[in-house]
Amino acid sequence: MKLKNTVGVVIGSLLATSSLAVMAQGQGAVEVEGFAKKEMFDSARDFKNNGNLFGGSIGYYLTDDVELRLAYDEVHNARGEDGRNIKGANTALDALYHFNNAGDALRPYVSAGFSDQSIGQSGRNGRNGSTFANIGGGAKYYFTDNFYARAGVEAQYNIDQGDTEWAPSVGIGMNFGGGSAPAPVVAAAPEPVAEPVAAEEPMELVRVELDVKFDFDKSSVKEESYGDIKNLADFMKQYPQTTTVVEGHTDSKGSDAYNQNLSESRANAVRDVLVNQYGVDATRVNAAGYGEARPVADNATDSGRAVNRRVEAEVEAQIQQ
Structure with missing residues (x-):
């Protein structure tokens, strides 16, 4: 041998x-x-x-x-x-x-x-x-x-x-490895086209937003976030014409390349829960990572960094009143 x-x-x-x-x-x-x-x-x-x-x-x-x-x-x-x-x-x-x-x-x-x-x-x-x-x-x-x-x-x-x-x-x-994979270019979700309706039947815009927080240097979804993810999944099942982009973010700790990979891992983790656990069609959910480039709070404080370690998504649909 x-x-x-x-x-x-x-x-x-x-x-x-x-x-x-x-x-x-x-x-x-x-x-x-x-x-x-x-x-x-x-x-x-x-x-x-x-x-x-x-x-x-x-x-x-x-x-x-x-x-x-x-x-x-x-x-x-x-x-x-x-x-x-x-x-x-x-x-x-x-x-x-x-x-x-x-x-x-x-x-x-x-x-x-x-x-x-x-x-x-x-x-x-x-x-x-x-x-x-x-x-x-x-x-x-x-x-x-x-x-x-x-x-x-x-x-x-x-x-x-x-x-x-x-x-x-x-x-x-x-x-x-050829460097970190670039953030995927995702086409913007098309606006739903409402069927022609009579003037006496106005349309109403409804929306569901998702904000999932992560522990430092982690990409696993916490149990406390599953309920919010299920609400988004139920909304998308109710309105099957909708699509969404799951966007991952990090705080400013670590290198740009490392945070880019971490943000993509977080976005893919939430997408996997939507698709594999709650049954949303995979073709209707895209994932994108933006690293530390889009903070919503001050990265100089612990509380601000905790807010920036997140995954966001939103879905809109037009319904008849």
């Missing part, structure tokens, strides 16, 4: 897709990382001390949460019982599942995959080749949309020898 024959194919596929302009951290993004590991060798190896591993990886996001990562590292500072240096290299292919939402600063993850190791003592021709099954976990912290730090640990089961080794690691990486 060797992985070396797949290395060229996977690298070529990742580089070919890295030119796509997509949301940072989201589906289609590419991450490049440099890392250091401390491999805790199993006692059956008869090594005097554990090894320091240094290497790099490249990953491709198949979805907003699932990343396929190819990594390579080399072994340093390990010694055998006779004092000779232990040299070698590892090649690994892992899948990572990330928690939280694309665009959040903190993204914990779990990982699983396989690695191939070739290792031996300096000055000797014989080398030991082993295949490992890997499982692990950790977290990434995004300082910006494009730079992050990672810490994690892996358990490595040696399929050929039947023993298990541990490898804690830290890394620094860059995300090449």
